[in-house]
Amino acid sequence: MLSHLFKLIWNKKKQNFLLLMEMFVSFLVMFAVFTLLVYYYKNFKVPHGFQYENVWAVNYNDAVKPDRLDSVALYMQTVRQTLLGVDGVQDITFTSANIPFSFTQNNNFVSYNKNKVLANVYEAEDNYASLFNLSVISGRWFDKTDIAGQTNTIVINNRLKESLFGNDEAIGKTILAGDEKLRVIGVSNDMKIDGDYQPTENGFFRKLDTAGLKYNSTILVKIRPGIDASFEPKLFKVLNNVIRNANIEIEHFTKKRERKNTLSLVPMILLSVVGGFLIINVALGLFGVLWYNINKRRCEIGLRRAVGASGSAISWQLIGEALVLSTLAIILGSFFAVQFPLLNVFDLPAGVYLTAIALAIAFIYGLVMICALYPGKQAAAIYPAVALHEE
Amino acid sequence: MLPTQMQETSATNRLQKKSTPMISLKNIEKVYRTDTVETQALNNLNLNIGKGEFLSIMGPSGCGKSTLLNIMGLLDVPTSGEVRIDDNTTTNFPDKQLAAFRNRKIGFIFQSYHLINDLKVLDNVELPLLYRKSTGKERSILAAQALEKVGLSNRMKHFPTQLSGGQKQRVAIARAIVGQPEIILADEPTGNLDSNMGNEIMDILLQLNRNDGTTIVMVTHDEQMARKTHRLVRLFDGSQVL
Numbered sequence: 177m178l179s180h181l182f183k184l185i186w187n188k189k190k191q192n193f194l195l196l197m198e199m200f201v202s203f204l205v206m207f208a209v210f211t212l213l214v215y216y217y218k219n220f221k222v223p224h225g226f227q228y229e230n231v232w233a234v235n236y237n238d239a240v241k242p243d244r245l246d247s248v249a250l251y252m253q254t255v256r257q258t259l260l261g262v263d264g265v266q267d268i269t270f271t272s273a274n275i276p277f278s279f280t281q282n283n284n285f286v287s288y289n290k291n292k293v294l295a296n297v298y299e300a301e302d303n304y305a306s307l308f309n310l311s312v313i314s315g316r317w318f319d320k321t322d323i324a325g326q327t328n329t330i331v332i333n334n335r336l337k338e339s340l341f342g343n344d345e346a347i348g349k350t351i352l353a354g355d356e357k358l359r360v361i362g363v364s365n366d367m368k369i370d371g372d373y374q375p376t377e378n379g380f381f382r383k384l385d386t387a388g389l390k391y392n393s394t395i396l397v398k399i400r401p402g403i404d405a406s407f408e409p410k411l412f413k414v415l416n417n418v419i420r421n422a423n424i425e426i427e428h429f430t431k432k433r434e435r436k437n438t439l440s441l442v443p444m445i446l447l448s449v450v451g452g453f454l455i456i457n458v459a460l461g462l463f464g465v466l467w468y469n470i471n472k473r474r475c476e477i478g479l480r481r482a483v484g485a486s487g488s489a490i491s492w493q494l495i496g497e498a499l500v501l502s503t504l505a506i507i508l509g510s511f512f513a514v515q516f517p518l519l520n521v522f523d524l525p526a527g528v529y530l531t532a533i534a535l536a537i538a539f540i541y542g543l544v545m546i547c548a549l550y551p552g553k554q555a556a557a558i559y560p561a562v563a564l565h566e567e
Numbered sequence: 568m569l570p571t572q573m574q575e576t577s578a579t580n581r582l583q584k585k586s587t588p589m590i591s592l593k594n595i596e597k598v599y600r601t602d603t604v605e606t607q608a609l610n611n612l613n614l615n616i617g618k619g620e621f622l623s624i625m626g627p628s629g630c631g632k633s634t635l636l637n638i639m640g641l642l643d644v645p646t647s648g649e650v651r652i653d654d655n656t657t658t659n660f661p662d663k664q665l666a667a668f669r670n671r672k673i674g675f676i677f678q679s680y681h682l683i684n685d686l687k688v689l690d691n692v693e694l695p696l697l698y699r700k701s702t703g704k705e706r707s708i709l710a711a712q713a714l715e716k717v718g719l720s721n722r723m724k725h726f727p728t729q730l731s732g733g734q735k736q737r738v739a740i741a742r743a744i745v746g747q748p749e750i751i752l753a754d755e756p757t758g759n760l761d762s763n764m765g766n767e768i769m770d771i772l773l774q775l776n777r778n779d780g781t782t783i784v785m786v787t788h789d790e791q792m793a794r795k796t797h798r799l800v801r802l803f804d805g806s807q808v809l
Contacts, residue, residue, distance in 0.1 A: 180690070180697055187685040187726075479681045482642055483742070484670025484698035486663045561643040564677060565633065 181493070181500045192501055195465055199505030199540060202458045206539050207513045209451040210532035212444050215524055216373040225365040225376070226276065226308040228429035230266070230403075233275055234395040234415060236422040248390045258418045259397065264407050267307050267398040270384055272299035275394055276308075276369040277432035286358070286380070288340040288351045295336050296369075296379035297353075299388050304381070305331075305364065307398050315347040315362030318383045322361070328382060331362040336378040358382070371436035373444075459547050466498060466551040470558075477555055478563025487556035494555050498548040499541065506537050587654065588615035589750060589782040590639055595648035597634050597805070608634040609645070610805040618749070619780040621773070623793035626802035632786045633754060635802065639784060640752045641669050653749065670698050674743030678755035680735040682727040688714065688738050689723040695746040713741035717771055733764035740771055744781070751775065753785040757792055769795060 185192055252270065259268045273280040274296065283296045304310070305317045313334060322329045330351075337346045337360075346360045358380070366376035384392065399407060408426055415424050470477070477490055485493070513533050517526035597609040608631045616622050624632050637643035638650060641657055650657050652672060660668060674695070682691050692710035701709075714720050717737040727735055736756060743751050753772065757765030769792050775781045785796065793799045801808045 177697060179703060180693075183687075183690055184685055187687075475681055476683050479675075479683070480694070480698075481666070482640065482669065482675045483695040484666050484746075486666035486698075488663070489666070489698060559643075561634075561637040564642070564681065 177493070177496070178500070181496050185497060185500055185504075195462065196501055196505050196508075198458050198461055199502050199544070200509050202454060202543075203506055203509035203536055203540050204512065205451045205454050206536040207509065207532050209447050210535040210539070211516075211524070211528060212447060214528045214531045214535070216440070216444060218525075218528060219368070219375050220372050222366075222368060222376065224372075225367045226310045228276060228308065228433065230399050230401060231307065231429045232397045232399060232408075232411070233278075233427045233429065233432065234397055234411075235273070235425045235427070236393055236395070236415070236419050245386045245390060249386045252389045252392070255395070255418050258414060259395070259411075262411065262414050264400050264403045265397055265411070266400045267303060269301045269304050269307050269396050270389060270392045271301065271304060271394050271396055272297075272384070272388075272392075273394050274298060274369075275396065276367060277371060277429060277436045284353050286336070286340070286351050286353045286378075288349065291340050293336070293339045293378050295332075295339075296377055298379060298381045299384040300331075300381045301384050304396075307396055308367075310367065311365045313363045313365060315360070317362055317364070318381075322383050323385070328356065328358050329361045330358045330380045330382050331364050332360055332380040333364050333366050333376070333378070335366050335376050336380055337363045339378055371433060371440050373437060373440040455543065459543060462498070462544065462547040463551065466494065466548055467554075470494065470551050470555045473555075474558055474563040477558045478560040481558070481560035482564060490558075491552035491556040494552040495545065495548040498544045502540050502544040506540055510537070587618060588651075589618045589620070589653055590614070590616040590784070591649075591651040592635075592639070593649040593651075595635075595638060595645045595650070597631070597638065597643070598646045608805050609638070612648070612805070612807055614800065614807065616782060616784060618782055619776070620798065621776040621783045621796040622785070622798045622800060623796040624784065624786045624800045624802060625788065625790070625793050626808075630802040631805040632802055634805075636752050636754050636784065636786050639750075640673055640675060641665055666698065670695055670746060672748050672750055674746065674748040674751045676736070676739050676743050676751060676753040676756045678758040680727070680732075680739045680759075682735055682738055682742075684727050686726075687723070688719065688725050688727065688730070691727065691738055692741045692745050694742055699746070709745050710741070713745040714738070716744065717741045731764075732760050733767060736760060736764070736768050737771065740768070740775075744775060744779075747779075748781070750782045750784070753783065755786055755788065757787065757789060765789070765792065 256268060256270075259265055272282060274282045281296065282298075283294055285292055286295050287293075300318070302318045302320070305312060312331070315331070317331060318329065332340075332346060340346070340351060341349065346363055348360065350357050350359050352358070364381070367379070368374065368376050369379075370377070397411065405428070412424060412426060415426075480490060480493070481487075510533060513529065513536070515521070516524075517529040592612055592614045595609050595612040596607070599606040599608055612635065624635065626632050634643065638645050641650070641652070641660075644658070652668070655668070657665065657668065683694070686694075689707065689710050692713050693706040696706040696709060711720065711723065714723055717740050719734060719737050719741065722730060722734060722738075727738065730738065736759075740756075751772070756772065757768050760768060772783055772785065773795060776783050783796075785792070787793050
């Protein structure tokens with residue numbers, strides 16, 4: 177019967193071409209939608225790697241700081257002590273502006289032997305890891321001894337470690353960032369800094385020194401558990417007193433994360449809406465074409481019934497024809513879809529593409545089945561004695 | 568071709584030996600109902616058709632010939648009465664069993680051929696075999712044999728649109744006989760053909776009846792064709808008149 181269906185479809189290739197193309201385009205759109213969905217879902221399942229719930233970010237601009245570096249250090253120390261003295265503040269740390277869930281980026285190419293990758297650069301103090309509960313997998317985080325060394329010390333994240341060193345030991349190795357030599361003293365957990373749906377990125381931490389403090393404009397404040405948003409005005413007042421002439425903004429990391437997630441979801445929502453409309457069109461088109469085919473083929477259906485086809489055989493034949501047609505569209509679509517993992521387009525893992533292909537195949541078959549079921553049932557109900565006398 | 572009188576005599580002798588009817592219709596009534604109109608298509612019809620008999624049915628348009636043929640072919644059900652085919656009461660057969668029974672027992676020939684234009688001649692002939700257990704190779708062999716019987720071996724790879732009316736009807740006959748059914752129901756098989764072509768088709772049907780013992784019921788408007796068969800049944804207003 178399968179070869180019979182292929183013959184029927186092949187001999188009616190002109191009539192079936194448009195429908196085939198419609199299924200083919202639908203497959204590609206669904207492949208795109210599912211690729212994004214699978215990619216987001218895989219990222220979503222990865223833990224954040226740090227705790228941000230009780231952390232607030234303070235951004236201050238245009239602060240008047242002393243010119244001399246030692247005076248800057250003293251000034252920042254005053255800020256630190258003042259904030260730590262506020263009841264409700266558990267810890268604070270100064271850091272670069274590219275904090276988690278922010279829209280600021282600072283990156284640089286780093287290399288080890290022949291491996292060269294792009295990595296985010298974060299400036300952090302000794303208590304940054306403890307403030308975020310960021311785990312150090314091997315080696316150590318920064319301490320006071322790191323100032324004295326000739327080579328700048330860095331802590332790299334696990335992803336950068338795998339990119340540069342693979343399974344080899346990274347601690348003690350020196351990598352290059354441009355001409356600058358950086359010695360790895362620790363490997364930290366990956367931080368999912370761009371929200372729930374984005375992947376972790378290569379990154380390393382370098383110690384925020386006094387020169388860095390001069391241009392610092394971000395403070396992370398960890399507040400004690402149980403403190404709510406009503407604490408914000410009090411903190412703002414303290415900050416306004418200690419950092420004079422500055423524009424101060426306090427943001428909660430939970431809110432920052434939500435904003436980042438919303439932004440990540442925009443392309444997925446857009447693609448889903450476009451895909452949804454297309455699928456509705458395809459479903460209606462498919463349904464209409466199958467319905468039209470049945471009306472056009474009433475004599476043929478009557479004849480098949482006369483020569484021994486049962487009602488269910490007729491129904492399954494029509495569903496089978498639609499499925500064979502969709503199989504051809506899927507084969508064609510899969511040929512193009514498979515190029516994505518083969519050519520490593522968009523640098524996504526092959527598993528994402530392959531899962532998306534499988535889901536798109538299942539979706540198209542499901543859609544075709546649903547659209548063909550009712551017309552198939554109607555075809556089965558055609559009365560052969562009547563159909564055979566129609567012209 | 569044998570003269571009609573001789574054929575009738577030899578067929579009658581053969582029929583006398585056969586006691587069990589192949590098709591038996593008892594008190595058949597068929598009423599078509601709409602909201603406002605009730606049409607009696609067949610009225611208390613009783614008919615027995617013996618195994619190997621070639622019966623023709625004649626009557627004016629609308630007298631119930633096609634309805635009768637549809638009921639014999641299990642394509643339609645009577646409003647009341649009993650249909651027995653080869654000693655099987657088919658009235659309560661479920662759809663699947665009815666389809667399988669039709670596939671094994673009955674071949675159909677229609678006035679307008681009803682060939683599938685998107686399939687080649689060979690594939691058209693194979694059609695009844697698709698609905699029974701057979702391999703593609705078996706189907707091809709049987710279809711080729713059937714086409715050879717009707718003298719169309721050289722047209723297997725053609726599409727129906729490339730054939731003349733007579734050739735199309737021969738393909739339809741090949742399709743009707745490919746599954747070696749015991750009954751062939753022909754609804755005005757020569758109705759669309761000129762007299763030469765019609766005679767050719769009639770010869771093939773007579774040969775099938777004579778050589779293979781196939782029971783044939785043919786609806787026709789052509790008195791000459793009808794006279795070539797063993798028995799003629801005339802219908803008028805849904806009842807048998809002769």
